[in-house]
Amino acid sequence: MGHINIKKIALGVILIILSGISLLAAFYSLEVKPGLVAKEQATLKKLKASEAQIRRRVKDIQKTKTEGLPTVTMPPTGISKAETPKGEAPVGAPLKEEDKEPVISLKTLAEEAEDVYGPEETRRQEGLLWVDRKSSKLIITLGAMNGLLPGKQLTLYDGDKEIGQVAVDLALDVVSFVHPIPQSLELLQNNYYRVVAE
Structure with a gap:
């Protein structure tokens, strides 16, 4: 009689373990797997969007080079050529390709800034002027985005x-460098x- 009870108990434990494994498999297939698939699809969409954005930027750069759209060079950094750190080109030496100042297309800059800031920024026609007395520069909070x-x-x-x-001396996306007319700083x-x- 004890031998039959041990067989029934062992069979019951095995069935309980199998039902637990079945429950875990059902939970994984119904809850976890769809979440993983959704995350994977979202990651793929982001990757495709990034690839499309990179392609668009490459086309814009190529278009700028071929069409010769108006370009602006970045303002000087304020560091004199005599203060160049070690390892950089000495004063008067020709610049290497990677040492040249970046060139920015106003059209590309405005398009990218509109995506970032939205149409409200484009319509804004009033801003603030900041007098930076330390560098003797005037900066306003309006830029190429504002026309x-x-x-x-x-x-x-x-x-x-x-x-x-x-x-306006130099218009960037949402800020510009200006100078007063006719008065002085x-x-x-x-x-x-x-x-x-x-």
Whole structure:
């Protein structure tokens, strides 16, 4: 009689283990596997989108080289040639290809910035002017996205009072470097002013 009970108990334990394994297999196939497949598909979509974006940028670069669209070089860094660190080209030496300043296409810059900042930034015609007294530069929070090009004149306000104009020297995506017309930097007493593109 004890021998029959041991067989029944062993058979019961084996059936319980098999049902546990079946339960785990069902959980994996119904819950875990679809989640893994969805993550894999999302990763593939991101990868394809990245590849498409890279192809688009390569086409834009090639188009810029062939069409000769207007380009802008980056502003100087403020480091004199005499201060060049060791390992860089000495003063007066011709620049290597990798040492040349990057060239930026305004059209490509504006398209990429519009994707990043959205249409609200494009419509904005009012910004702030910051007077950087340390470097004697004037920077405004409007750029190529807002339709600014080098030479464009903007009205300068101190509160609601019109105090003069500034002209764009270099327009980047959402900021620009400007200079005052006709006054000098010393006449601007505050560090921040309101600027309007009309």
